[in-house]
């Protein structure tokens with residue numbers, strides 16, 4: 394379509410117009426392509442593990458997306474998977490799109506993209522491989538569709554990096570064993586196995602996922618309420634406030650409304666990211682208004698206090714030993730910094746995990762969205778603080794190269810590849826389309 398439009402521009406014969414529109418069109422399509430990648434990166438940074446662009450040729454249904462997300466998040470692995478439209482290539486390859494996505498997300502982990510009908514995946518760690526798993530998943534499940542391929546890929550990565558058996562690939566249930574007694578017994582056994590067991594696991598799984606959502610909701614409600622108490626009584630029409638302060642107070646109130654609405658819309662634990670991200674914005678605006686009103690220097694955009702993100706933006710990195718963890722530098726608010734300097738232990742934010750109260754950074758992977766909304770936009774600057782924590786392993790998958798702790802202290806993914814770069818990427822074409830230029834190793838549906 395772009396080519397056709399460019400052609401009509403040629404036919405118009407207006408040379409200057411043609412040159413102008415060619416630039417505009419190229420710019421427009423590149424912008425759209427990078428918009429798709431940026432939107433995916435934003436969602437993935439915010440705690441979603443699998444993202445599907447609605448305009449993608451192989452876009453996932455929301456049910457499939459939910460189940461893949463639940464599966465991926467349960468692995469605790471840093472999985473980043475995006476299903477994108479073919480236009481995201483913007484003249485490049487699917488590998489280019491995957492690389493751009495990795496760059497935009499900026500975290501180490503296992504990346505997979507489906508661009509148009511091409512599936513490509515691999516890890517950012519040259520010492521680890523997932524490309525062959527992508528190829529295997531594709532080979533085993535391509536006949537069952539994209540959701541089956543991605544689900545198989547996630548199961549295989551879980552097996553390789555966590556040691557959880559992936560089980561056999563799904564196969565077509567073969568019939569023909571009826572008519573004999575053995576066949577009948579086999580049928581009954583199958584009935585028991587294929588209906589009884591899955592029902593048991595489905596019910597158990599549903600209970601567990603309901604419990605996980607309820608736990609995250611409780612934490613979210615507490616955080617929204619705490620911010621609500623903070624902004625209660627603020628008045629943007631107060632003539633004593635400077636105009637800029639009034640605007641910042643308004644932005645804080647807007648962020649509060651946004652957080653409240655997003656909390657009400659929450660349908661899965663990952664949705665918590667939108668809430669905590671809005672709360673982080675709100676507390677920052679409030680800190681700005683406060684600084685302006687009291688003639689203090691404007692605050693820097695820094696991560697929320699690590700001890701309890703409800704304390705608002707941190708003011709410094711402070712050396713501290715979180716309960717149960719080795720000492721490290723963590724971002725802290727002024728009050729917590731004072732506590733630590735005086736030898737007192739600041740009160741840490743605890744959340745429910747399977748009924749127990751634990752520091753939020755040690756809670757299960759269903760808190761990935763909760764922590765992600767607060768901290769993922771601060772990128773690798775947070776990875777040092779989160780070394781050895783559950784939150785760190787689901788958000789970053791281990792320490793970054795800039796950390797002062799040696800690599801072997803974490804089982805997660807290391808830094809970006811050094812000279813070798815990128816590792817071994819596999820996957821295969823989903824085939825179809827008009828591309829006849831290559832025909833290597835079966836990949837067509």
Ligand SMILES: [Zn+2]
Nearest residue numbers: 698704726729
């Ligand atoms: Zn604090």
